[in-house]
Amino acid sequence: MKPFVISKPKIKTKRKWTFEGFLGVPYQAVIGFLIVIPIVLMLIYSFQSRASSQTFTLIFTLDNYLRFINEPIFVSLMAESIGLAFVATLISLLIGYPLAYIIARSNTKTKTLLILLITAPMWINMLLRTKALEQVILMTAPELIGTNVAIIIGMTYVYLPFMVLPIYTVLSKIDMSLYESASDLGANKLQTLIKVIIPLSISGVLSGIMMVFLPSATTLVVPKYLGAGRFLIGNLIENAMIAQGDFGYGSSIALLMAGLILIFLYLIKKVDKYTEGGDE
């Protein structure tokens, strides 16, 4: 058989304003003004020394980074922040996955109610909620305030909905007949969960992990109230930026943190084998 050869005619494509292109304008504006420019500014700041940032001369110095890395307390603070966020994420996952599974498998009425209950706390200001949780802990177990336990409870409490919702979304999209066919082939409910449902919901789990881990690692409010004013990395940045006005130093910490988190995300993404195959 003679193979088909389709020669692509070379047409000069002129960029045209399409409707879809137009829809993207607001987002591009947001990206440009609120994300790209600030990050570039942060990058520039982080390489300025404190003195130079007041004048308009641009210099290049690693002072800010070196200052952070040479301060063992700060580095351990960063490790501590990530560690606490990791534990909180793990606990959120252990609570959130079964919860999402229950919601996805219940009838429409219960589903709506449970989703409402889970999202309800998000309607209230986070600061107030943290403050309220502080009061509850002060009333029931005051010795916990300032410990890792209290901080982890706080992080879990505040960010749990962000774990449940993406997992629920993915679970509710799984075809009911897959539960049936697994059972039909001899798998009990636990085997079905482990062999079919969890692999199919990995993408939801991963986005849940990101949505809990990222804000937990940089949270300001939780350590402030539940940690009895303890410093985590978020507070350190706040202190450098707001209290001392040292933008260069604050920026460098933030960028280091961002870099670390990026590495984490990359590692997590590697676990996600299924999603590139494309969902149905």
Next chain:
Amino acid sequence: MEKEPLNNVKNTQKLDEPLIKLIDLAKEFNGQVVLRGIDLEIEANEFVTFLGPSGCGKTTTLRIIGGFVEPSQGDVLFQGQSILGIPSHKRPTNTVFQRYALFPHLDVYDNVAFGLRVKQEMLGRFTRIKDLKKSLKIESNSNGLTKSEFKKLFQNHKQAYLANVQKIKDDMDEKVRKYLKLVGLEGYENRRVHKLSGGQQQRVAIARALINEPKVLLLDEPLAALDLKLRQEMQYELKEIQRRSGITFVFVTHDQEEALTMSDKVVVMNHGEIQQVGTPVDIYNEPVNKFVATFIGESNIIEGVMKTDFLVHFDDQDFKCIDKGFALNEEVDIVIRPEDIDIVEIKDGWIHGIVTDVVFKGVHYEIDVKTNARTYTIHTTDVQPLGKEVGLSFLPEDIHVMERSN
């Protein structure tokens, strides 16, 4: 409540019991009756088809047998024992689902191996090495073995154990490949299932179900998504697989041709009730009522009166027939299949009319002939000109008399 899987009790079955017996099954969904009074016996090695329009309860019946739906009333006996309350993963049935329900995260091989793997886990054959060591330790302690003696003993056991595990794995691999070959999917082991065509996916679904060697294979409209040519091929293949494997097939379809081609026994259903049970030939030639007659093939349905045994009156004439056992002058429905009517010269026909429509159908022509009383549809290979006046003739055995249904 869970009961023991039935594999353990298969030797106690009574020989005269049918494989599956449905007793007075009924099902309500939210107060709506979808199934009632289903009584049916399915024998071993039978190819049984539930046939009916959508919403007739055929899929619900299948799902009750498979354990996915609990009936509101009635019982399901498997070899004489009730299987109600036994969860689907312990039933001796496997299902080919309507849209196949293949696992999208697994490739073809893993989909087919799924059933074997979970069964291995269930049997606990893969006991852990750690557990093996523990049990050996208890044993050796009571025998007073020294440490080095124990080590040697453990190593021997470990070797034997690992060899055993390897053998189980090899057997499993061999079996998976055997079933992939059976459905003609050799070389597709590592394909993702969503990259397969509809027909290939369907084969995976069949292999995945058959590899568990079920007593009964339930098939829920498995051919519905395939194109005509492939559907016809798969019909023969399925029938062939059923014959070779000796497994009872329970097949659900709304396609009468499919039902007639493949089945040993056809169960025609409508409005949640069984209309007729019989061989394809019985169902086609002797439909019990108007519904069955119209659903199975095309028919001329005529209202008439049964004058006495072997004599029926319709279209202002008396006709000889081969039916009997009706009351005198009972009102009946009469079926004459389009292919049983011959177009003849006017003088040779029982009745006569004018050709009003001729449609070419490939194998035959479909010709409408308008008589004084009605329009007859006739299938014939000889074309007739439009507007020609013709006679119609049929034999007494072509007249099928049925009870009048409302």
